[in-house]
Amino acid sequence: MLETMSAISGSFNTELINSIQEGKKFRIVGDNINFNIGVTNERKSTGKAGHMEHWFGSAAIVQNVSFNDCSDTIPQCNLEQLPAEQFIMHDNDWKVITSDMCILVSRVLTDFFPWLNFAKSAVSNEIQGGTPLKMKLKNTVIPLQIQHKNEQKYADVVDILDTYQDLGETLYQGSGLQVPQIHIGGDQLTRERFSGAKRLRAAALTASERFENLSPITFELFHVQMTVLATFFDILYKADCTEPFTLYSQKVRLLRKHAEGKDVKNHYDSCRDLAVSFIRAYIVEATCQYFDLKNTDTAPENLPDHKNMTNNEIKHWMTTFVQPLV
Structure with missing residues (x-):
């Protein structure tokens, strides 16, 4: 050995x-x-x-x-002279974030609404950004x-x-x-x-x-996801709130007894699974209410003729379709 x-x-x-x-x-x-x-x-x-x-x-x-072209001693710019606009979100930044959120919401909808199955492949591709290969x-x-x-x-x-x-x-x-x-x-x-x-x-x-x-x-950013999840539960998880569709009531309804929202650090996986289920359920419910659908099998009017559309056209239609929800 x-x-x-x-x-x-x-x-x-x-x-x-x-x-x-x-x-x-x-x-x-x-x-x-x-x-x-x-x-x-x-x-x-x-x-x-x-x-x-x-x-x-x-x-x-x-x-x-490799960052060999960057100096170890001289900063890329003088931070005292860096304009505040560099840290503020511009209109184009919000458009990019909104577009990315539309893709993420579309992926949830294609999982739950059978009449959107045709768009699954169009919105499943990697979200492209400005990250080098x-x-x-x-x-x-x-x-x-x-x-x-x-x-x-x-x-x-x-x-x-x-x-x-x-x-x-x-x-x-x-x-x-x-x-x-x-x-x-x-x-x-x-x-x-x-x-x-x-x-x-x-x-x-x-x-x-x-x-x-x-x-x-x-x-290192080891604990970013845990911090975000803990903040999510700090805001929404109230053990004394049992109203329908609150986070705690969904935990009880789904029998997620290990999702202890007051101790996310030691129950991370269970809390993450509950949060994902909760968010996906809210997206589906919001879609049904906005488009006045009785259930997930009910399709709205004016669906496109997807058989004659390319993936890019389907993706554009899908993001336009879900944008009011975002």
Whole structure:
């Protein structure tokens, strides 16, 4: 087993070295891994009936896009002179957002209204934006060792950064290259811990001990979806509100007992599924009311002759059809 583990771990380093030799850079991200240990899983008495373990997991993400043309020291513009209009939504921005929302609503309607089946393929294509092709490609993610360290302790965080520094030196020196700046990060708490641990080593004797190669330290958007979902439940989830079609009443009606809206963090999957079902149901109900339809099988008048239409024409008709709902 140990030989197998060594062989597998070595393959990860090889994959990173190959990426470096191809001229690609990588960044390292990490976060705590928390799990409960019950009595039946304990090998010896710890003085507690059960306890929570805090380990630390990391991964190297190989970047598909290079920003070598951007300076590391000079900003692209003077932020003090940046006009406020750059941050304000313009009419064209709202048109793009509205168009994208029409596509998303159309996808829901084609799932529930049989007479819209002809439009399913037309609105299922990827929503096109201004994102470069390279940024749409999936990044190679290489898992690193899980460490029995807790980011809540600065001594452990220093040890974690030591492994990152050693990894960078091993990889780049193994490729015959000088160790560059290595981008690291995590969620906002991890970023703060990394920055604090680096400050603790600021007076060390060598560049490696000062973690000079570990820069910049940024936060990752790990928890954006959870934050959005938690905000959604904070606004709409009221346990004392049982009126029909409220979020709590739908939870009871659909028997989603694990969708605990007051603790989204620990019930994320169940809360997400309830929110998706709730939003889709509202879209269907709003469509029936707006077009005065008795049920999803009732088709409105003046449907187009889709047999003689192209996909682009069907897509245009569909977005126009649902725009009043959006």
